[in-house]
Amino acid sequence: xxxLNAILAIGYRDFLKFYRDRTRVIGSFIFPxxxxxxxxxxxxxxxxxxxxxxFITFAFTGVLAQLVFQIVAFGLISMNEERDQNLTQEIFVSxxxxxxxxxxxxxxxxxxxxxxxxxxxxxGLVIGVPMTLQKFLTIGPLLVAIAFLGGTFGLLVVANLRTxxxxxQLFPLFLFPQFFxxxxxxxxKSLPVFLLIPSRIVPLxxxxxxxxxxxxxxxxxxxxxxxHSPLFNFSVILVVSIVFLVLGTWLFVRNEKNR
Numbered sequence: 001x002x003x004l005n006a007i008l009a010i011g012y013r014d015f016l017k018f019y020r021d022r023t024r025v026i027g028s029f030i031f032p033x034x035x036x037x038x039x040x041x042x043x044x045x046x047x048x049x050x051x052x053x054x055f056i057t058f059a060f061t062g063v064l065a066q067l068v069f070q071i072v073a074f075g076l077i078s079m080n081e082e083r084d085q086n087l088t089q090e091i092f093v094s095x096x097x098x099x100x101x102x103x104x105x106x107x108x109x110x111x112x113x114x115x116x117x118x119x120x121x122x123x124g125l126v127i128g129v130p131m132t133l134q135k136f137l138t139i140g141p142l143l144v145a146i147a148f149l150g151g152t153f154g155l156l157v158v159a160n161l162r163t164x165x166x167x168x169q170l171f172p173l174f175l176f177p178q179f180f181x182x183x184x185x186x187x188x189k190s191l192p193v194f195l196l197i198p199s200r201i202v203p204l205x206x207x208x209x210x211x212x213x214x215x216x217x218x219x220x221x222x223x224x225x226x227x228h229s230p231l232f233n234f235s236v237i238l239v240v241s242i243v244f245l246v247l248g249t250w251l252f253v254r255n256e257k258n259r
Contacts, residue, residue: 006096007104014108053221062184065211068113069150075109076154077167106151113147146207149237152244159251178204206236
């Protein structure tokens with residue numbers, strides 16, 4: 001019960017930090033809507049009729065997965081800020097598991113990501129993304145899995161970056177290339193070898209493909225746009241998340257002890 005209370009308390013604290021930052025709240029909601037509305041509509045108007053699929057739906061599914069992954073991954077950067085302020089040391093002396101501390105951080109950022117994902121899903125309905133009730137109910141739990149993947153990925157990266165400044169400067173280098181390698185904005189089923197290999201290695205690929213494998217299930221576009229089945233993508237996400245969680249927590253705690 002003590003571990004659960006610690007997880008909830010840390011998660012609630014992160015949510016309050018987001019809620020009180022009104023600029024971040026507004027900006028984080030507007031950014032994905034611009035990407036889906038402007039980019040998707042532009043591509044659909046210019047080349048959508050030639051490629052055989054709707055670019056608005058394609059951009060929507062990619063940005064939805066990328067948004068959830070990115071929010072939670074970026075949220076873990078605050079661990080370095082708290083490290084610089086010696087707050088993490090105060091938390092680590094408490095009689096709770098290190099995993100509870102990390103999971104609490106991921107939980108708080110996941111709640112934030114789910115709220116923004118809900119706004120994006122509603123926006124998808126407004127712009128005409130074909131979404132059945134079954135898809136809507138299925139995608140929620142899958143987005144939680146994607147959020148956990150993003151959080152553990154962020155933990156692994158941040159654990160090796162000692163300061164807040166280095167995290168802010170270097171973290172985008174680990175994240176932004178994945179947007180293109182994972183096919184957020186373009187299909188990646190057929191790629192040259194030098195792009196195919198890294199695209200199958202980066203974790204965001206399986207997050208994006210998980211969302212698309214649900215949206216395009218049974219549709220003819222699936223042959224062109226979907227790489228794997230939902231079960232395969234979910235299994236990869238689960239295994240990779242556990243590996244990242246164990247390794248990232250161990251590295252972060254070790255670095256704290258070496259300060």
